[in-house]
Amino acid sequence: MAVQTMQAWQVRKPGPLGTRPLEFVTTPVTEPAGDEVLIAVRTCGVCRTDLHVTEGDLPVHRPRVTPGHEVVGEVVAIGPAVTDLGVGDRVGVAWLRHTCGSCRYCLADRENLCPQSRYTGWDADGGYAEFVTAPAPYVHQLPSGYTDAELAPLVCAGIIGYRSLLRADLPPGGRLGIYGFGGSAHITAQVALAQGAEVHVMTRGDQAQELAMALGAASAQGPADRPPVPLDSAILFAPVGELVLPALEALDRGGTLSIAGIHLTDIPVLNYERHLFQERQVRSVTSNTRTDAREFLAFAGRHRIEVSGPEYPLDRADAALDDLSAGRIAGAAVLRVG
Helix, strand or coil: CCCCEEEEEEECCCCCHHHCCEEEEEEECCCCCCCEEEEEEEEEECCHHHHHHHHCCCCCCCCCCCCCCCEEEEEEEECCCCCCCCCCCEEEECCEEECCCCCHHHHCCCHHHCCCCEEECCCECCCCECEEEEEHHHEEECCCCCCHHHHHHHHHHHHHHHHHHHHHCCCCCCEEEEECCCHHHHHHHHHHHHCCCEEEEECCCHHHHHHHHHHCCCEEECCCCCCCCCEEEEEECCCCHHHHHHHHHHEEEEEEEEECCCCCCCCCCCCHHHHHCCCCEEEECCCCCHHHHHHHHHHHHHCCCCCCCCEEEHHHHHHHHHHHHCCCCCCCCEEECC
16 A cells, blocks of 8 residues: 555643643554554544543553544555455454463463553554554454444444453343443443343433433433342443442342443442442453454344444544543444544
């Protein structure tokens, strides 16, 4: 592919959105090297992790990084070592970009814990751009029957939600509580419902609560409200540490709370009797493995997942993040690029 330029967003200086940390620039397109592929971006989901990178909640790994790790696009060039992808393939690029493959975590199929792991839109430029490069072993084949805009949130929000559900250890036919109802949560709720769970949603905003009920939730109430029944498991998607306490109180005996975010505000002091006794437990979620990704995308191929949320043109990515931060988005926002 001939050398060319593209439009892309870069995190000029991490900080609150009001300080305009993002800059829309023209920059060269990087040619794929080794096992990399170059992808023309069609859509890119807007994830809360992008907000954390932009505002500095996550430390800078790459100065002036281009955010975005829910990428759907078309392969337009391949590196000399790529053998299993070709020009014209429709593919997805997710958060996990690299692992060492040789540490004890990688060898035990726990590559999400690899100390040398690297991430799209944090360690390397992501999909808030017209083109992105990615290592072929970490690029995903996508299920058919979805538009590009529907697929983008599945590539990260869906995958991490799937792992969060596994970590929640929900029993068959169990009662699941979901705290926060954005991109990942509204997908995960549908996975749980398809598996026979009873889902209760705690979230702010009438739009989000209405979406939860429309998708089949048994109840929807405020973010710290008590659900109408004791929960077998719960997942905290909102990055609000204060919600850990009401989520634990809502668990039945032996219940598990899974915390899905990469960033969480401080958790208040726990009371052992109220929050942890009777073998209630808390589990964190760290990224995902490629096995998680393959399993979830195969599930999405068998079970239709309705993806709801607004679309924005690439040049309004800053507005999309602002709406996400303010809680004005129900579902999953998507940037339309190509």
